[in-house]
Amino acid sequence: MPRLSAGQRHRVSFSLNGRPVAGEAEPRLLLSDFLRGVLGATGTHVGCEHGVCGACTVQIDGVPARACLTLAVQAEGADIRTVEGLAPAPGRLSVLQESFREHHALQCGFCTPGILMSLDAFLRQRPDASEAELRYMLSGHLCRCTGYVPIMRAALAARDRLREEPNA
Amino acid sequence: MGADVTAETGWVGRSLPRVEDAALLRGAGRYIDDLGTPAGTLHAAILRSPHGHAAIEAIELAAARAAPGVVAVLAGAEIAALTASLVVGVKAPMECWPIAIDRVRYMGEPVAVAVARDRYLAEDALDLIEVRYRPLPAVTDPLAALADDAPVLHPTLGGNLASDRRFSYGEPDAAFAEAAVKISVETRYPRNACTPIETYGVVAEYDPGLDAYDVLANFQGPFSLHAVMARALKVPGNRLRLRTPPESGGSFGVKQGVFAYVVLIAAAARTAGAPVKWVEDRLEHLAASVCATNRVTRLDAAVSAEGKILALAWDQIEDCGAHLRAPEPATLYRMHGNMTGAYDIRHVSIRNRVVLTNKMPTGLNRGFGGPQVYFPLERLVQQIAVQLGIDPLEVIRRNLVPADAFPYRTATGAILDSGDYRAATDAALRQGGHAELVARRAQARAEGRLYGIGYAAVVEPSVSNMGYITAVLTPAERRRAGPKNGAQATATIALDPLGSVSLHVASAPQGQGHRTVLAQVAADVLGLRPQDIRVITEIDTARDAWSIASGNYSSRFAPAVAGAAHLAATRLRERLARIAAAQLNVPADEVVFAERRVRARDNPDNSLPFARLAAASHWAPGTLPADAEAVIRETVFWTPPELTAPTEADEVNSSLCHGFIFDICAVEVDRVTAEVRIDRYVTMHDCGRVLHPGMVAGQVTGGFAHALGAALYEEHAYGPDGSFLSGTLADYLVPTAMEVPEPVILHHETVSPFTPLGAKGVGEGNCMSTPVCVANAVADALGLADVTLPLLPARLAEHLFAAETSPPDRPARPVAKPGERQLFGEGSATVEAPREKIWAMLLDPDTLAAVVPGAHGIEKLSPTNFRADVTLGIGPVKGRYRAEISLSDLRPPKAVTLTGGAEGGLGFGRGTGHVTLTEEAPGRTVVAYCYEAAIGGKVASIGGRLLDGAARVVIGQFFQALATQAGGGRRGGFFAWLRSLLPWGG
Amino acid sequence: MKPAPFDYVRASDGAEVLDVLHRQGADARILAGGQSLLPMLNMRLARPAVLVDIMHVPSLQSIADDGTALRIGAAVRQAELEARPDLARRQKLLAAALPWIGHAQTRSRGTVCGSVAHADPSAELPLLLVALGGTVHLRSRRRHRAVEAGAFFTGMMATDRADDELIEAVSIPTARPGAGYAFREIGRRHGDFAIVACAAVVENGRARLGIGGVADRPVAQDMPGPDDEALDEALDAFAWALEARDDLHATARYRRELVRRLGRATIEEAARCRA
């Protein structure tokens, strides 16, 4: 790839929730800003821009990662999944999303998309994750509303439900 | 009132799934930064002070204005020309601007605003603004700020004391004179904040034709601040249209503080001639949003030999930071009616002082004033038990307000609405497994482990009286200002032509699920399902019913807002019943609303669909009975009559409702690491009627997590020079799922007689009870009389570790205190060069150019004054600085003092070094130096962990270069010299 | 909080990387996982002229196990190493310490060599490298060299890497039969920078203890074994020699005490876990 120069916009394309997307980005544009500002996918939130809060967590090539610590140009050609891609159909929620709703695992909902993206990847990778492992994984996210108790409950319930019906 | 909704079958009281969630879970929430903006919207970035206290000597904006994409750049003078100072809540000669005018008073204070095509370009422009600061001595400690010789923040005030009031209730002096014992505590409550994950956001527009502002901000209220904003923008209230977005990513009080930025960004939009959007970043939020006050308290109690508290004497010194920004000093007065907590104490004296220091201005924060009061009060109760040798539970029981005393008027004027504190306490002990914890403690102690149990009993006020803050004024001042009181809540319910129901309240929720609960409330009243009600909670001051009390604070939702919605729905129902009566041919009081139909009480078949009745006033107003008006919309304003203005004797019913909390905390402190592990936390709540158990549980676990953070991890820390030290989320430690245990939540319900639904607030209680409960447990575990939050393991360890003796070959160096950004260093080296040669070098700009690390060129201003542009870097951290060096106390060729300072985008440093040259042998010189340096600024707040070391490296580089220049090199003798410079050796 | 402008080069082979480093030296920064660099860019603490993305260079992507060491290429992510099924067997210290690095959501992107290059004094990987006596492989257009970990870290975020050099790989010694390994860390919260991190190796009755989070770089020292009564004295001397400092989260005193107490506990654990 040639050198992309500062101050100029370059075409970046990748797959977003299974659909090809493209937009223009300066080399310095963060993936979080690209998703939200250029592509209009505002479900991914920004809470700290230094990698601590986890609100911006998306899946890059299947693994959870901070969109605020990724440049848009780094995502060229990648497979990106965001919270907008979690629900199986309009009007239906995924098992994980449904579990969050049932257990009141969100209040303001600002941290939620990032947490869902982490849990979604983790539960797929480790369907038998223990409570301790889930809690540890969750520690990569800050939630200021819930005190984590209902989030843990929702995560455990989703794990159990997915174990029973892995294709749900 | 409201009796009809307690039916078993009602929606209220059930944990329904929230209507908010479907959108939020799909990433379709509408937070401020997700909403479209008008075409041509520009973006602002804010330059902030790197100093805690400094005069602005010059500010150069031209380069920034000329930068690509930049439309406007404004500093204090430009803002001041368009606005007026924010109104200050006490009668004191001082101003309060949203941006620094001539002087910065806290690190992070806005200094300039750049407006550009996008945020990236706006931040580029900030890099081009040159500000020349003259640092002033700073004061960050509230007691130090009261000293006669303290640096003064606001010269017009003549000191740092903004308010000093004394109160007396009952006969405290007599009680103290007669008491068997007097027991005291002195506490310092630290600064912290609930740091919502979404930061502030403002989009502002100015219409010059109308001289009107239109602002969208994730403001949470209280809307009394609308008046403050409009006055600052110099427009009548109707020319400031303030809107809130549908969703807000948490607030916990903190987003009250966005109001100062509304003024700033609105003024910037006016100058830019286009809409301007600003979204605060996390560094800005931590340094310059708002946090809770820190408070120094001395609390004395007159106590009987049995542990009955006869009188309290409070001396509170409240630190509101650099500006007294509205509604402060409200934190200090919010609890004024409850200064006796859950206890029956008839004699109270209070002295309240408000001081200003070089720290972020304070504001609303969950618990608002509660943690600062309950920390000393409940520490005192524990100390009474320890000092009298009584079980702390006994002390609590002996002092609790008895059940038959409700409604109970406190000594300071609050009316405690309902409760049975002893029953709730006993139930908590029983259901919380207290006996087991006591056994565990005995067992642990027998094994030599450190285990403790703490308690806290608190009263949780909710629905603030808008008049409580006027207690800061003297009765005479209040008379002049006119009475202030009440807590107006509003609700509007409307019917559309298809007969469906919309409900609007001015509650500006920040994630608490208001829409769900209100739908439940209205559905019960109207016999509908919650999904039949569409609830709107965002506010538009140009269109909606609102009042100064509107907003989302003081836990007013369930008791006041939901109550107002209930009243509006009830009134609508009564009016509809009159129309239905005519159609069903029964008296209005026999009309029943149920199952989406309206029917005759005694003949269920005589009915009609609700929607049809509800649409009637739209379609056929002419057919309405003569005694009924059209029923399309009903707006209710409700304010509780109990919330009266403060009396001449300064009694004030500061809040409408008073929940009760009793907490038990069991901890174990690790003997090796001094880490605190919560073994069990039990929290008993009486929050009146529970409208939605799931949400109440969420409020408790959420508040508990905040409080645990305050107890163990979080602090807005400042160095004595005013540098802010917790500038990132890697230093401001918000607990994660790993740190927060699950509390045992219990309820003991006594319905509030003062609220329409019998509910009381619940969201803030644990922020009041938990910090001190954890502290009491740790005090019990370690046998401590004094505990300070946050409970840093390193601080607790001082009580665990045996004395340490430094090895004899290691002379004690001056050691900076934790958080203090003062560096000391010393060293010496032998240089193979004559003393005169080294001396000559020190005075030579070319040598200095070569030895000042990263210097681009040295300008000699005078024989002893030099100026340089330098680039300094540690690892990837690089910045450009303006450096000045001067030489003084010249004693050629023996000694010289170098004084230097550097300032740049990443921070600043100042230091003094004394160099002495001794000729050890001909051609061989011993160069000895010692230095003292202070560093601060951006790097100090975001990389404090690395900063001290980095500064040492730079200082080391300087002396290393000096040695190299002197004819040595890195090898040989100089290498050893270099090693000795660096404190960690080679 | 947005980065200052820079050019971006997505390198497809090693030569391209070295070319940019050769031409731009200190003005160029390697972009691997970006988990240390991006926060600095966002805060404008770092302002490189160009970033060279090395994650698409095939020669940097592998982990090689030659029987005595794992050679980990510059583009290998921490999560990839962590996921190796035989990791605990090959080097228990790595398996024990990796979960302490940031969070799963940052290890997914962060690289092993990137953490070494960043040289944070409390980072886990530099500590392991020093404690185990690993090697850093550096390459520039001028030369290729291998630097012992103990000499590589020269101070606070400072290393022996020259401006035109790329850290091509690090070699981490694998477990030796009969040696025991243990890792312990104390931070304020899980995932925080270590207040004190200890990595211990016990072999033939002798111990080696590495300490992170205290000095300006990770430091390792040979120590008497856990049963030797000279151990306490050695730990005390080590604790003092590290020149602990006070900061917001802990005092120097606390750090010294943890070096003594946790250091001993870690050595004892290593002795117990001898393979």
Ligand code: FES
């Ligand atoms: S915004 Fe990316 S981690 Fe906080």
Ligand code: FES
């Ligand atoms: S739900 Fe508000 S931050 Fe998690």
